[in-house]
Amino acid sequence: MPAVAQDARLPQPAREEIRIEQVLAALGDPVRLQYVRELAKCADGVACGSIPLPITKSTRTHHLRILREAGVISMRVEGTRRIAHLRRDDLDALYPGLLDGILAAPH
Amino acid sequence: MPAVAQDARLPQPAREEIRIEQVLAALGDPVRLQYVRELAKCADGVACGSIPLPITKSTRTHHLRILREAGVISMRVEGTRRIAHLRRDDLDALYPGLLDGILAAPH
DNA sequence: GTCGAACTTCGATGTCCGTCGTACGATCGC
DNA sequence: GCGATCGTACGACGGACATCGAAGTTCGAC
Numbered sequence: 144m145p146a147v148a149q150d151a152r153l154p155q156p157a158r159e160e161i162r163i164e165q166v167l168a169a170l171g172d173p174v175r176l177q178y179v180r181e182l183a184k185c186a187d188g189v190a191c192g193s194i195p196l197p198i199t200k201s202t203r204t205h206h207l208r209i210l211r212e213a214g215v216i217s218m219r220v221e222g223t224r225r226i227a228h229l230r231r232d233d234l235d236a237l238y239p240g241l242l243d244g245i246l247a248a249p250h
Numbered sequence: 251m252p253a254v255a256q257d258a259r260l261p262q263p264a265r266e267e268i269r270i271e272q273v274l275a276a277l278g279d280p281v282r283l284q285y286v287r288e289l290a291k292c293a294d295g296v297a298c299g300s301i302p303l304p305i306t307k308s309t310r311t312h313h314l315r316i317l318r319e320a321g322v323i324s325m326r327v328e329g330t331r332r333i334a335h336l337r338r339d340d341l342d343a344l345y346p347g348l349l350d351g352i353l354a355a356p357h
Numbered sequence: 358g359t360c361g362a363a364c365t366t367c368g369a370t371g372t373c374c375g376t377c378g379t380a381c382g383a384t385c386g387c
Numbered sequence: 388g389c390g391a392t393c394g395t396a397c398g399a400c401g402g403a404c405a406t407c408g409a410a411g412t413t414c415g416a417c
Binding site: 170240 | 283345
């Protein structure tokens, strides 16, 4: 086997498929907003499990799926882990200022 | 009675009380987002009932209340009507770029 | 004063969603 | 192979929410 076997990206909407209502609904949940804030810190992506939040694994899977299907984050499979990555370029292109405005909020 | 009897503003959070999660949750609903888009067109405010949407009056009251309590809009009583007004200055000050980013979305 | 228009309030209903536990699957290291 | 770790899938449950209809209130016009 090659050293790097998988570059598998989990299914996600293309940039032109992203809908603003879905994005806002995804960001409307406190838990998911917290994930986005953490992901915004590390532009290179973060292992999903390494973000400490008081929820179980299945709940985390649920929230990350919603963020991914809304087009807010992308996920890459790396061994047994999933690396999450904020789709800042896509969001900035579609809704310039939206992400920065949200991240400017006092947390 | 004086000619202008009421400047009554319905209760709403002060600028520093506005919470980003509530704002995003309020904007996450398609009906409410549509109201915001309409209100953004007329900076001077709009009579609530003059925005045509396929919902009943009580549902409209519900959505407008959520927008108001989240700090997205303000409402002024004028006779039997309520004039809604997008709180653009407050939102822009708190989350610069957020509103413009949202309104830039294709609708 | 009476009528109609504009909103609100209340109760009811159905649906969606956040949460969890358990079971299952995939991958890595030994 | 074996066990441990990481994540997903599924079913269930409780609370929140969007929606409505009907009744009530407030105001303006006639």
